Amino acid sequence: MTQTQFDAQNRSNGRQDVILEVRDLEVAFDMDRGKSRVIDSVDFDVQRDEMLGIVGESGSGKSMFASAMLNAVVEPGVATGEVIYHPRDGEPVDVLSLTDTQLEKFRWEEIAMVFQGAMSSWNPTMKIEDHFIETIKAHGKNVEERMAHGRQLIADLYMDPDRVLGAYPHELSGGMKQRTLIALSLILEPRVLVMDEPTAALDLLMQRSIMSLLTDLQERYDLTILFITHDLPLVAGIADRLAVMYAFEFVEYGPSEEVIRNAAHPYTRALLKSVPSVDAPLEEMTTIEGESPDPVNTPDGCSYHPRCPMATQQCRDADPEYHDVGPNRGATCFHWERSADEIQYSLGTEELDPSSIEQVAETKDEDTVVSLEEVDVHFNISGMIDELFGKETIVKAVNQVSLDLHENEVVALVGESGCGKTTLGKTAIGIQKPTGGTVNYRDQDIWAAKDGDGEIPFEEIRRALQIVHQDPGSSLNSSRTIRASLSAPLKRWRPDLNASERETVVYNLLERVGMKPAEDYALRFPHQLSGGEQQRVVLMRALLMSPDLILADEAVSALDVSLRVEMMDLMLNLQQTFDTSYLFISHDFSNARYLTEKSGGRIGIMYLGHLVEIGPAQEIIHNPKHPYTKVLSWATPPLDPDAAREANATKPPIRDIDIPDPTDPPEGCPFHTRCPEAREVCTREMPELRDSDNHSRVACFREEPDHEYWNSEPIDEEAVDLEEPAAGD
Incomplete structure (x- = not known):
């Protein structure tokens, strides 16, 4: 049975009120090497007043499907087929046949779109x-x-x-x-709102806040919302239905909870299994083998069969139609009935294991690579006019932070944008000079070494402290082959190797990270690699310096969720080979948890330039002490539908969504303006980072039983209620 037949059957049973009807939709680009089909004969119905979550890996066709809904495919792309819009009153509209003048009116008034880059x-x-x-x-x-x-x-x-x-x-x-x-x-x-990765560049808290607000806006303004994302947990808890895209078509769709709990298509199950989570057991998170197909050369038969562990000769020969896998559900898989047995995944919440935390605390290597003592980093951002009038605008990016980074350790810094985590990271590896405090590499002051004072030469310190950026493409020389980029550090730091030996090292390392055949990848240029492959090259280049510490600044956030586990596993495997430590910067609790818990590392929480909590991963994730850490935990979307419902029904533990202006930070505890637990003393005193009873260090008066806090008056303000906003708030 085709999806069109499914939808017609459902409408006849009175179960659907269709607002967008898509029939035989194709979007194609004529290229020198052939026709690139980025939407391939898609049939789909969007129901009125629903929130439809469209998920899939990058390049699966999600954004192109969104553009086609508004007849906004950019040239030289061509959209064919039918996109029929059904207004509540009036005649249906064939969107793809509208003139430019008609489209100007149709967009914004009937269908509006929110793009990723605000x-x-x-x-x-x-x-x-x-x-x-x-x-x-x-x-x-x-x-x-x-x-x-x-x-x-x-x-x-x-x-x-x-x-x-x-x-x-x-x-x-x-x-x-x-x-x-x-x-x-x-x-x-408008009646329809199409949202293409609208929260991808935002912090966890802002993502969660916007998603909660969307549900309210949907009900208040009778909206139909198409929410496009590669982040499955983000939309799973609030979408009415999910549609999963793979290879430019929908391979599974159905009620959100049913798809999450009991996915039918092998790809959907593999996607759920590959998503980094704060809840699922680490050992069950695995990457999806292989790569998404080329739109110019999609495989015969089922498009997923080259990556599917269940594929048979039937899958290679024939393209499956939709199979009825449950009420109002369909999946394009011949063998969907046995997918649950062959590809298992877990949504359950792990319980805190105190014994494992004690073991981490006891076995941690205490040899310190980098030590930061009461570090401040302040920036003067005054403009020319301000300077003429003697005014200064200072951003206190890092304030009085002390942190030791140990041998072979992973420390993840988590916090909202602007909290100072990247600045602190750059300070730790000697890129940013502190305005106060000291930064030592193996007991040698880094900046004294740069001035020629010390036993360890500054050049050796620079080699030992490396960085991997978020955007690997911009950090690779576009005119150099991968072999040339990887040979460069060997030429400088291993002069004992000749050209042939350097080539052998490069080829062996490429093979080690799965870039096979190495001889082929070595001769490619950066633009000929995928984002994940570029990130591997950048990581390898840093490791070829034989560093003691690598700053990984949002090193996996730009990758698909299906690739993040693979990249983090690679980082941990190479860590053992090269005996290095990682300072991992992230705004994502799930990624931080995967790296640190798997390696026995620590998570540090930063807020407005302050380190407010740091400790073992399990404690920070499952037993947070600082109110801000609890906010980040609340903001991390769970994959389990029951947990998502419970979280959505819980009043957010925060009084203000927006972070204060870093040029005018609050007095006292920096978090008191947003903290639901704040009392009067928090407005005038700054808590110190102290040992807590759970192997963590916390900067909060609530961890001091005899502190004045307990007799201080609460701040008389209610927490933000995302369900019932007040006009003019």
């Missing part, structure tokens, strides 16, 4: 209010009436309308820009 969606020379007015006037609507609606939308998204509308884009944080873009997309009250 910054690129704004004109930096225009105030936010002017963007709203320009959009309203372009559609011939009443400015006063629509602006009143816009102000209400901004208030519904927990922002001050006066502040937001009067600001230029650069004056708003990333989360505020993204929320304002959502408000702008709803200014003309």
Whole structure:
């Protein structure tokens, strides 16, 4: 049975009210090497007032499907087939046949889209209010009436309308820009909102906040939402249905909870198994073998068969149609009935194991590679006019942080954007000079060594302290082959090796990280590699320096969730070979937990330049002490539907969504303006990082039973309620 037949059957049973009807949709690009089909004969129905989560790996066709919904495929791409929009009142609209003039009216008024990069969606020379007015006037609507609606939308998204509308884009944080873009997309009250990775660049807390707000906006404004993401846990807890894309078509769809609990297609099950999680057992997380197919040369038969452990000759010869795998569910797999037995995954929550924490604490290697003592890093960002009037604007990026990084240890720093974790990391490896405190490499002051004072030469320290950036493509020389890039550190640091020996080392390492045949990969240029392959090359290049410490700055965040476990496993395997330590920067608790818990490392929590908690991974994840750590734990989306429902029903443990201005941080405890546990003493005293009773160190007065905190008056403010926003909040 085809999906079209499924949908027709469901509509006849009164189970669907379709707002978008997609039939035989194809999006293709003519390329020198052939026709690239990035959407391949897709049939799909979107139901009115539902939130549909569309998930899959990068390159699966998700974004192109979204563009086709608005007839917005960029040239030279061509969309064919039918996209029929069914308004509640009026005749159906064939979106792909609309003229440019008709499309201008259709977009924003009927279907609006929110893109991933909020910054690129704004004109930096225009105030936010002017963007709203320009959009309203372009559609011939009443400015006063629509602006009143816009102000209400901004208030519904927990922002001050006066502040937001009067600001230029650069004056708003990333989360505020993204929320304002959502408000702008709803200014003309469209019926459908297409969201293409709208939270991908945001922190956990802002992601979770926006997702919670979307459910409220959906009900309040009768919206149908298509939420496109590669982050399955993010959307799993709030989507009504999930549709899984692979190789430019939907391979499984159905009610969200049913798909998560009992996925039918082998790809969906493998995807669920590969997602880093704070709940599932580490040993059950595995990567998906192989690569997604080339759109110019998709395999015959089932497109997933080259990667599928269940594939048979039937899968290689024939393309499966949709099989009925449950009520309102379909999957394109011949063998879906045995997929649950052959590809198992877990959604359960692990219990805290105190004995394992004690073992980590007892066996930790105490040899220190890098030691930071009361480090400050402050930046003067005053403009020329400020300087003329003698004014200074100081950003206190790092404040009084002390941290020891040990031999063969993994320490993950987690926190929101702007919290100082990257600045601290760069300070630890000698890239950023501190404005206060000391940074020592093996008891040698790094900056004294740079000035020629010390026993360890600065050049040796630079070799020993390396960095792997988030964007590997920008850190590789586009004009050099992979062999040349990897040979460069060997030429400098291993002069005893001749050209042939260097080539052997490079080829062996490429084989070691799965880039086979090595002779082929060695001659490629960076643009000829996937994102995951580029990241492996950058990691190998750093390791060929034989470093003692690598700063991995968001080193897996740009990768698909299906590749993150593979990359982190590779980092840990190579760690044993090269005897190195990692300082891992992340805003994602799940990634931090995987690396640190698997290696017996630690997680450090940073907030507004302060290290507020640090300890063993299990304790930080499952038994957090600092209120901010609890907020990050709440913001980490669980994959289990029951846990997701419980989390969504829980009042967020925070009083304000937005982080304070780092140029004007709060007095006392930096978190007190957002902390639901804050008391009067927190507004004037700064807590120190102290040993807690759970192998962690915590900077919170609540960990001191005899502190004045317990007799201090609570701050009389309620926590943010994401379910019932107040207008003008």
